[in-house]
């Protein structure tokens with residue numbers, strides 16, 4: 001059972017976590033006991049298996065950590081009481097296994113076992129591929145990370161409405177090896193993207209932010225789905241590429257939420273016109289064009305991964321423009337420490353920050369979970385932090 005680590009803001013006191021308002025009480029994971037850890041130790045173990053029959057986590061659940069709150073400092077507390085207060089009470093994302101399984105289901109082409117010959121062959125092939133690319137990259141002295149110019153070029157043809165919608169088509173017949181705990185699938189990545197949205201939805205339902213910023217919002221898929229779920233919140237996307245912003249604005253101008261986005265949403269749409277109010281700004285995560293404390297919640301989804309060259313500036317900027325909370329669904333180094341995943345991250349020049357780097361950049365980690373379904377060769381987890 002899960003070794004959840006719950007440290008209250010009052011030092012030395014162990015307490016149970018609050019249930020998320022969006023989670024049905026009967027579907028809450030069972031928590032047998034809580035233990036204390038050194039809040040500085042933020043590394044979490046690999047994905048743990050879950051049981052979808054009753055929505056509860058099985059076996060070792062040490063991949064989830066809730067980290068010490070500490071003191072609120074710096075900014076005016078009055079300006080963002082609800083989010084600050086929610087953070088003080090402790091954040092815990094309670095997406096059930098049943099919800100995750102449901103979100104993934106339409107994306108799955110084939111279920112495999114880790115001992116299957118096919119799966120082991122795939123694993124060997126990936127290891128070879130990324131090890132070769134990693135050493136090729138290191139030998140050629142490529143600079144780590146991708147430049148903003150290269151990213152603009154890369155996405156020019158990719159961030160068109162057609163390709164953006166294809167990317168989120170859960171029935172797409174383009175499969176990649178995905179793992180979730182000890183489960184192995186050949187599935188398309190729209191399924192894992194839906195799970196990211198479930199985590200964000202649960203977090204937003206707990207924090208009640210009035211304004212939310214996504215940094216590296218691409219064509220806006222996350223923001224559109226979230227706005228359809230939380231129509232009262234002011235959502236903004238900041239995106240580097242002109243192509244991404246252009247496509248996102250074109251979608252925002254549709255009278256009704258496009259069917260592709262409605263199908264992509266892991267939960268039924270509440271308001272199919274709210275996407276029209278999402279705003280998009282072109283700019284770089286390394287220098288956000290917003291005043292300090294502009295948003296109650298700032299989040300990223302697989303966008304910091306491409307900001308290795310500006311990693312520290314981007315994290316400092318997230319802390320600066322957040323008035324309360326930050327959430328990052330990203331490949332932190334803690335989750336890509338070795339093996340295929342490490343080779344892939346280095347080969348691609350991806351983000352290599354450690355969770356322990358966040359504190360010095362103005363972000364106090366409160367909660368992490370690395371049990372999300374993910375590509376076999378890429379460790380992704382969520383960290384929720386308080387912006388100090």
Ligand SMILES: C[S@@+](CC[C@H](N)C(=O)[O-])C[C@H]1O[C@@H](n2cnc3c(N)ncnc32)[C@H](O)[C@@H]1O
Pocket residue numbers: 148151155215216217218219221222238239240241244283284285286300301302303304306307310
């Ligand atoms: C893999 S895509 C993810 C997009 C979106 N977050 C999603 O989940 O669909 C990464 C995005 O980050 C953007 N990006 C990369 N570097 C950036 C930077 N320095 N500032 C702002 N956006 C950036 C890219 O242009 C791209 O749209």
